[in-house]
Amino acid sequence: MVVEIEENCREKEIEEVLKEEVDLQFHWYLFSFFLIYFGSFLIPGIIFMLYYQIFFIPNVMGTKTIISLFTELRPLISLILMPFIIISCYVLHLFFIAIITRRLWAITEKKSPTVDGIIPRNVRSRTLNYYHIRSFMIKYPKYLFTKGAFPWLANWCFNLLKSSKIGKGTTIEEQVCADKNIDIGENCYIGVNSVLTSHLVDGIFGNISYFKINIGDNVTFAGLNNFASGCKIGSNSSLLPWASGGKHYTVTGDNFYSGLPLRKIFKKKINEYLGIPQNIIAEEKKFRKDPNNLQDLKKALEEYNDKKLKIIEKSDTNVEEINDPEPETPSSNADFVLDFTTSSAISHVGIKFLIFYIPIIWLSGILVSCFWYEWTKHELSIQNDPMSWVPTIIFLPIVLFVMNFIFIFGCLFITKLFLIIINMIHKPKEGVFKAEVGNNDFEFWCLRTELKKLPIYITRNSPLPYIDVWAFRWLGLSMGFSAHLNDAWCDTEFVELGRRVMVGQGAVIMSSMVVGKYLFIKKVILDDYVVVGGQDTIAPGTIIGTDSVIGALSTTNYGQVLEDGWIYFGIPGVKLKENRYSESKREFIRKVDVDDDKKYEIKHDVNIDDDKKERFK
């Protein structure tokens, strides 16, 4: 039945396949970003500068001896209060970010409200534009709240923005995408690197499926759990690592889930996977039904822990490590084929790299300090001539922004100079090398990577992290501004990205890999209009053809070639189906019930401007 539907719609629309490139509205993005940035820095900046000029400099820096710094009242209080001023200015900054973003968010919601549905991505529309503007707008607050010094405020921020609803007592660890159109219940724990995407892009000329994710109360994710749009997770479900679901998965809850895609696990398996004995699980089930059984459960756990301690104490004394190695089989060629993927993290980071880091930081820092000196250089101090300080303080946000970028471009420039010199001594090349100290290729590879780490780190942590494209281009990766790499980890050499390539959140693109004693370096090429899904691992030597999609959670193998126009999925990725998203019907969505193992289709409106709706009927 399902197959028939798909074939019908193909025949109908095959005459005119629409493939319009999406308009990226950079003017709107930048406007919203700068409004949030300046607005949020203005008042904290004024408070900080006034305190700094009026109290801190005359009282603390004016005191000449260290003893009077602690014995006299005014310098002591000014010094003690300074850290609090910094902290409160930071918190105020966060507060204003949330307030301003909320205003902007409300305005965009009024113009084009968030509606569940599939947004076609191969036709330009207002809905699509506003969707993009909102996605961009929330990035800066999300980044600052979840990655900043006070991650506990993130829940408050999302609730204030009304972008998503997060219940009381819920902890969301550092992860991506839990920012909009998500409803999380109370007392949940969302583990590290989990991804909850209420919006999902399939194919550059495909659809964006934008559906609400509902998560019940008391749900725990162990880490690296991925859920696509439209998922419903019932209360009291506990997910093991990597337990993930695709679009519209429904999980009833009250159980442990594991696997890819996720499914219920049995009692025996819970014991095997988590080491929790049966009687404790039974007690926990009672507790879930009736909270009055708390004491029984506690007693059972306490007994278990005590027993365990005794066993460990006993076993420490008399058990020797008995290693019973299996008989060595002679090695065959199959043993040396690289049919698995590891990582390209550098194994040894010596302190000798500071030789490069300190000059880079220092030289670019001097540029910044020159600028700051020019900006605050006044003949008179603030007490004598307050009016001359008004522009200095009012334009502080702009100055901060400019200083940040002077620093970034200074770093980039000096790193580039170093890199040119290093590459003149030793040219980077592909191949298999020994990963040991003493091998030239390996050592220079380490040097290059470590050197590039600093500028890319700084660009990615700057207020406008999207400018990391500059850094990548300067340091040897070929890509354009239409490619999107912001949420992924990427090696900076031997990687080529085509037009409008989109790399998903948490993906890893490696052009180098260390296995055992050997270092493999091979070029990675992603052709035009490629989509790499979230949490993918792209191994060195991968070549992906035009308009291909590799699904989320997949990996590719060393030297794998993926053809044009196909959708790949799995570990390692193999052909799933042809990429026909631009021709597909958008009125039906397919729901999956995990517990009953059922799939069914329901009808849903296409989410696009009213005047364009007819094109999709």
Next chain:
Amino acid sequence: MSVPASLRCGPFTPSVLVKKRYIIFYIALIWVSFFAALLELWVYWQFLYDWKPIHFWIFIPLVFFLMYVTAVLVSIVFARFLLIMVNIFHKPRTGIFLRHPSDRDYRYWSIRNTIKRWPIWLSHKFPFPFLDNICFKMFGVKTTFSNSLFEGWIDTEFIDIGKKVVIGQASIIQSAIIMGNFLIIKKTIIDDHVKVGAHCVVMPGTHIGEKSILGAGSFTTVDQKLESGWIYIGTPAKKYKRNRFFEDNLEEKLESLQVVDVDELRMKYEEIFFMRDDKHVSLRERLKKQKEIFKDEKRRLKEG
């Protein structure tokens, strides 16, 4: 390489806050570290500001660098001090605990994490990894400077890491995990020369033997023991093949050999990854179920 907004998770401490008042520890540590850094600035200011202003502005970036390092070191020392104080009241221990505010172990686990958070956050915001290493060592993780632990997430207690260990991008090495109403804390041990691939999860209690490899996208179960000298792959990890990549003079061989048939490899992986030994359904039952599903779909389509 780069630090995306999503991947490398900043501080290695869970941000569970059982009671809001624990944040006082956090703010106290922030205050101490800023205070030390400001004192350092004061010394430098007295030294050069009036006397040689040009030198002052030239060397200020280096002083900021030093101030940052001082702030981190001071906060580490004070955090260590606080941790010792807290551990007097309640000694950290391994086991299975209840994820409930009334549980003492859960509360103290949260306090410890809140204390460790500021120094680790601060040292992790610095692109150079030696500060991270100092943090780990001070908070009780056994590690050496030859390890590469900076692209993933590593818990900060009950972990032993050997020499020359590589933890891949976005991997998670845990000694404490929250599952349902439980908090499981167990000691994780990783031996020398182990390579953990990208996107792996190592659960509490895992022991990975020497020279082993955990392939990308796998996870280990609680208390799993991985033998030394093998390559493990799968969810949960299963033995794949012997790790022979530590032998000498393989460069030419490795360059010439490549996977030819990816589909065949996929079948091999599928056996490892999706082996479902806990459920056997006969063909007849499966067909029956499929028919039911199709009927269901037809009905739904007719309805709307």
